[in-house]
Amino acid sequence: MSTPFDARKSDGSSTRTVLNSVAADPGGGGGGGGSGSVTKADTQRMDQSANALVDLRGDTENVDNAAVDDTRGSVMGLNKHTAPGPPDEEAWETARALTVLDDRWGNQVLNLKMMLQDISDKLHATTHHYTRQEQEEQARMNSMDSAFG
Numbered sequence: 001m002s003t004p005f006d007a008r009k010s011d012g013s014s015t016r017t018v019l020n021s022v023a024a025d026p027g028g029g030g031g032g033g034g035s036g037s038v039t040k041a042d043t044q045r046m047d048q049s050a051n052a053l054v055d056l057r058g059d060t061e062n063v064d065n066a067a068v069d070d071t072r073g074s075v076m077g078l079n080k081h082t083a084p085g086p087p088d089e090e091a092w093e094t095a096r097a098l099t100v101l102d103d104r105w106g107n108q109v110l111n112l113k114m115m116l117q118d119i120s121d122k123l124h125a126t127t128h129h130y131t132r133q134e135q136e137e138q139a140r141m142n143s144m145d146s147a148f149g
Contacts, residue, residue, distance in 0.1 A: 041130040050123035057116040064109040071102045 078095040 041126070043127045043130050046123045046127045046130075050120040050127070053116045053120040053123070057113050057120070060109060060113055060116070064106070067105060068102060071098055071105070074098055075102070 075095045075098045078092045078098075
């Protein structure tokens with residue numbers, strides 16, 4: 001199963017994306033750490049993923065609104081004598097159950113939207129952190145005197 005965050009290949013298949021690691025350099029790499037592997041944070045990809053989560057959060061809002069409207073319409077249809085208010089003690093049992101379901105659905109959607117926002121915020125913060133660290137390291141390297149000019 002692929003997600004919106006998986007890289008697409010030219011043949012239409014996808015590769016899974018893992019944000020915290022990159023495959024080891026098969027050539028052994030030059031310089032640097034002793035393990036021969038390179039770890040690179042793809043900040044552009046993290047930003048794309050964070051923005052996709054924001055879009056998904058908005059889509060979730062739209063789907064939730066449609067479901068809530070349909071459910072409330074059904075409750076009112078079952079209890080025309082109590083509409084537009086909530087079902088009363090003389091209401092159909094189904095209407096009361098739909099009202100409970102509507103409340104639970106709303107809580108679940110709210111929880112999902114908060115999780116999507118939290119993950120998006122963390123991806124943006126991580127991107128900012130890696131970008132700042134890279135700029136600081138680049139500035140440090142540029143300030144060093146080099147025997148090679």
